[in-house]
Every structure is written in C-alpha cells, then in structure tokens.
Amino acid sequence: MSKILVIYYSRGGNTKKMAESIVEGVKKEGEEAVIKAVSEVNVDELLKYDALVIGSPTYYGSMAAEIKRLLDDSVKFHGKLDGKIGAAFASSANIGGGNETTILDILNAMLIHGMIIQGDPQGDHYGPVAIGAPDARATKECLRLGQRVAKLVKKLSI
Secondary structure (H helix, E strand, C coil): CCEEEEEECCCCCHHHHHHHHHHHHHHHCCCEEEEEEHHHCCHHHHHHCCEEEEEEECECCECCHHHHHHHHHHHHHCCCCCCCEEEEEEEECCCCCCHHHHHHHHHHHHHHCCCEECCCCCCCCCCCEEECCCCHHHHHHHHHHHHHHHHHHHHHCC
C-alpha cells in the first residue's frame, strides 16, 4: 500500500477542513493517508511518502511562510523527491484572492524537485480552492483530488 502525506497550514481551520476531505478521498481509493499540520512535519519525513499534497491559505497572493519554510528546507533533498506525486490546494478570503497563484507557487517547488503533478481536466485544474470555509463544491473538489492522487500512485507503483 502506498503512503500519501497531506500537509497543511491553517490559522482559521478552512485549509485544515480541505486537507481532511482530501484524506477522505485517498482512503476511498484504499490507500493510506497521513494528515499533518506543517508544524508537525520534519522535512526528513518527505522522503518516506509516495505522494505529497500540500495546502495553504493565501497570504498576499502566495503560500503561508510556514509552508514556504518547509519547501525551502526541502532543498537539501534536491533530486531525491524525483518521481514522487505532488498536488496542492489553497484557500483565500475572496474570489481573486490569489488561490491559483498560491497553488502554482507550491507546484513550482514540486516541479523543481522533479515531482509528477496531479492536475485535473475538470473543475479546479491546478488544485482545489475554497473561498472562506469550504462549501459543497470545494469539498467535492478536495475529495476528487484525494481520489485522483491515490489512483495515480497506484498506477505508478505497478
């Protein structure tokens, strides 16, 4: 069984709710998911997982400093995350609040590591987004991302 780590930073609880829905989606596909606040993640752990899904609230159009710090610290593993699955999600206070730029910043770091990014031809293409608390649409997108990441991990581990 593959292991998927869902990492999030959440000050108000919205991004955490999204992370929980992603984990639910992973488990629906029969894969193991571990959910951790970024403060609980040791950068060395990243090597132990087949997939990393990272979520952040949007601050000034980008990820929270706590998420950026983890990604900056991951530089010591440059090349060692190559071939792992990566995905991202974000929340913001309003439409046009920077969700896509936040997700793309996280995905850029994953791409530099050589990770395989799970996008979506339907719905939220870059990754799930929520405006404030995740509504039914955002929750559905999070469940879908969890399932899609789990399916991709299974395909690549054959």
